[in-house]
Amino acid sequence: xxxxxxxxxxxxxxxxxxxxxxxxxxxxxxxxxxxxxxxxxxxxxxxxxxxxxxxxxxxxxxxxxxxxxxxxxxxxxxxxxxxxxxxxxxxxxxxxxxxxxxxxxxxxxx
Amino acid sequence: xxxxxxxxxxxxxxxxxxxxxxxxxxxxxxxxxxxxxxxxxxxxxxxxxxxxxxxxxxxxxxxxxxxxxxxxxxxxxxxxxxxxxxxxxxxxxxxxxxxxxxxxxxxxxxxxxxxxxxxxxxxxxxxxxxxxxxxxxxxxxxxxxxxxxxxxxxxxxxxxxxxxxxxxxxxxxxxxxxxxxxxxxxxxxxxxxxxxxxxxxxxxxxxxxxxxxxxxxxxxxxxxxxxxxxxxxxxxxxxxxxxxxxxxxxxxxxxxxxxxxxxxxxxxxxxxxxxxxxxxxxxxxxxxxxxxxxxxxxxxxxxxxxxxxx
Numbered sequence: 001x002x003x004x005x006x007x008x009x010x011x012x013x014x015x016x017x018x019x020x021x022x023x024x025x026x027x028x029x030x031x032x033x034x035x036x037x038x039x040x041x042x043x044x045x046x047x048x049x050x051x052x053x054x055x056x057x058x059x060x061x062x063x064x065x066x067x068x069x070x071x072x073x074x075x076x077x078x079x080x081x082x083x084x085x086x087x088x089x090x091x092x093x094x095x096x097x098x099x100x101x102x103x104x105x106x107x108x109x110x
Numbered sequence: 111x112x113x114x115x116x117x118x119x120x121x122x123x124x125x126x127x128x129x130x131x132x133x134x135x136x137x138x139x140x141x142x143x144x145x146x147x148x149x150x151x152x153x154x155x156x157x158x159x160x161x162x163x164x165x166x167x168x169x170x171x172x173x174x175x176x177x178x179x180x181x182x183x184x185x186x187x188x189x190x191x192x193x194x195x196x197x198x199x200x201x202x203x204x205x206x207x208x209x210x211x212x213x214x215x216x217x218x219x220x221x222x223x224x225x226x227x228x229x230x231x232x233x234x235x236x237x238x239x240x241x242x243x244x245x246x247x248x249x250x251x252x253x254x255x256x257x258x259x260x261x262x263x264x265x266x267x268x269x270x271x272x273x274x275x276x277x278x279x280x281x282x283x284x285x286x287x288x289x290x291x292x293x294x295x296x297x298x299x300x301x302x303x304x305x306x307x308x309x310x311x312x313x314x315x316x317x318x319x320x321x322x323x324x325x326x327x328x329x330x331x332x333x334x335x336x337x338x339x340x341x342x343x344x345x346x347x348x349x350x351x352x353x354x355x356x357x358x359x360x361x362x363x364x365x366x367x368x369x370x371x372x373x374x375x376x377x378x379x380x381x382x383x384x385x386x387x388x389x390x391x392x393x394x395x396x397x398x399x400x401x402x403x404x405x406x407x408x409x410x411x412x413x414x415x416x417x418x419x420x
Contacts, residue, residue: 002167003166003167003170006167006168006170006171006174007170007171007173007174008174009171009174010170010171010172010173010174010175010176010177010178011174011175011177011178012174012178013171013174013175013178014174014175014176014177014178014179014182015178015182018182019179021179021183026183029176029179029180029183030180030184032176032180033176033177033180036173036176036177040173042142046142049142050146051142051143051145051146052142053141053142053145053146053149053162054159054162054163054165054166055145055162055165056141056142056145057166057169058162058165058166058169059141060141061169061173062169
């Protein structure tokens with residue numbers, strides 16, 4: 001419950017403050033969002049598995065975002081930014097799907 | 111997935127060859143299970159767990175913030191892209207208008223030059239020049255002739271892809287065929303949508319567009335020709351006209367030939383003069399230097415009146 005409220009508070013904050021993203025960071029934003037989603041679904045699944053751990057969640061969130069951004073940055077420097085972004089999205093997408101499937105099994109037993 | 115299994119595996123954990131299979135099967139961070147096992151053995155202090163909870167809440171706020179920012183950013187990027195596109199379109203339009211203005215000015219000046227020349231030359235020489243100009247497309251001509259109208263088949267665009275399927279559109283080769291048939295039917299001057307054809311004109315396709323002398327023309331296409339009275343009959347008897355009638359019947363293109371009185375065909379833009387140079391001359395650039403304007407390459411090499419790939 002608190003988690004959902006915190007999430008909503010963040011959204012409201014984002015809409016209200018309306019910050020402008022520096023141009024240098026713009027390519028990393030979508031990847032960061034996907035990485036963050038991966039951490040969130042992992043956390044939700046862990047919660048349902050009753051093994052949620054705050055520290056684990058925080059660390060996985062931050063490291064996911066940083067590693068994804070780092071990979072995209074490296075790819076940009078090597079000239080394969082687009083392909084590496086695709087790779088990151090595919091891997092994270094697979095994980096998100098797996099976690100959502102587990103969540104679904106928990107919620108609907110199906 | 112369960113904590114027990116993970117613990118058992120941990121000491122000898124190596125990445126299996128089928129890393130992807132593992133990825134698909136068990137996307138959960140193993141850290142959660144490990145942390146749960148650790149908690150069972152050694153429950154964390156109250157203060158510790160509370161501060162961890164606070165950090166989680168902060169992270170979630172940050173996450174929501176990130177989502178909102180990313181969403182707004184995506185929304186903001188969209189008009190930027192379309193703005194850039196429409197900016198380019200405006201530029202293209204502007205340049206085209208400039209080109210039109212300049213070529214109109216060039217036409218004016220050319221007419222002026224012609225008048226001056228007529229005044230300077232004796233009657234017969236001037237008349238001969240005018241004839242030559244009319245024949246080569248360098249001068250505006252007026253007279254009776256025929257207008258051949260071609261138009262794409264209506265409403266045949268694919269509803270799903272939005273792209274018209276190939277056949278029901280007028281192809282550049284149709285225009286080439288019509289123009290060539292008109293020449294062979296005795297036309298003295300031909301223009302397509304107001305673009306006068308000369309001996310070095312090209313009719314080509316670039317993607318879906320048809321270019322006449324590298325300027326795009328759009329349907330409906332009107333090929334006007336000035337020529338003798340027998341031209342219409344001879345054109346209609348030609349193979350190209352028969353082919354177009356057949357195509358029109360089969361695909362729904364519209365194809366029509368009508369006689370027209372008092373047509374005025376504009377002059378073609380000033381041609382690029384090309385000079386042959388002996389190889390190894392003092393200027394060490396054997397070709398291309400003089401005709402450096404882009405797009406003019408190759409247009410002068412086609413001997414057929416309406417050029418192109420025939």
